[in-house]
Amino acid sequence: MLRICSALVLICVCLPVWAEVSGLVRVIDADTLDVGDTRVRLHAIDAPEQDQICQTEHGFDFACGAWASAQVADQFEGAFARCTQMDTDRYGRVVAICRVNGVDIGQEIVSQGLAFAYRRYGMDYDLDEKSAYVADRGLHGFRVQSPAQFRQTRAKGRIPPDPSCRIKGNISKNGRIFHVPGQEFYERTGINTAKGERWFCSPAEARAAGWRAARR
Incomplete structure (x- = not known):
């Protein structure tokens, strides 16, 4: 018992x-x-x-x-x-x-x-x-992507493949703009390498490649 x-x-x-x-x-x-x-x-x-x-x-x-x-x-x-x-x-x-x-x-x-x-x-x-x-x-x-798929797609382009090269070289209607960590639009910016977008290791490298700094 x-x-x-x-x-x-x-x-x-x-x-x-x-x-x-x-x-x-x-x-x-x-x-x-x-x-x-x-x-x-x-x-x-x-x-x-x-x-x-x-x-x-x-x-x-x-x-x-x-x-x-x-x-x-x-x-x-x-x-x-x-x-x-x-x-x-x-x-x-x-x-x-x-x-x-x-x-x-x-x-x-x-x-x-x-x-x-x-x-x-x-x-x-x-x-x-x-x-x-x-x-x-x-x-x-509406035409809507499932939230789970959206999160997966966003993560693929938002996490740097090389932790030492975290600068995002984005291409938009405003031209080629790079974002550094801490700027307003850094987190929401995704990088699509198929479109020619790139990751950079330094602002100097981004400027030399033809990108300009984001204003905020």
Whole structure:
């Protein structure tokens, strides 16, 4: 009998104890909130990144990431939420299902087409996304890359292959411009070598190759 009790105690100690989080909502982006003093990543949904661009059916660029975040903020900013923790992500954020007046925030966001069901982490909102897709609600009315694919594409061109050569030689409608770490547009600038863009090891090297310094 003693052995059985000991085993049960061991099981109880090993099981994770998830927290209940509650507080006023501050929207960081369409799938990330501050609830009180806790940063929360909503469970099983994935929204466009803040700087992600989509296209309209006529081919015009549309800042869909910022738009989706603004729509979520209009609905939930300042509301009182209660969240049930499901996990913790690699960034240390609480992954949770959050509700405002009994409404599942994640489900509501996906149903309105402001984010996608993140099936890799759960099928909770699979049918909600399919319903939004059929109705062309929100993001489903645009040409949009999945947020996961966008992050992968962005990372490929934003991380220097050689840590000692971190200067980004970008080509845009404004010409050949190089960005150094710490400048305003450095992080969001991606390098596509197929277009002739390059990484440089020093500002002098970039200037010698025909690039000019970014103004900010």
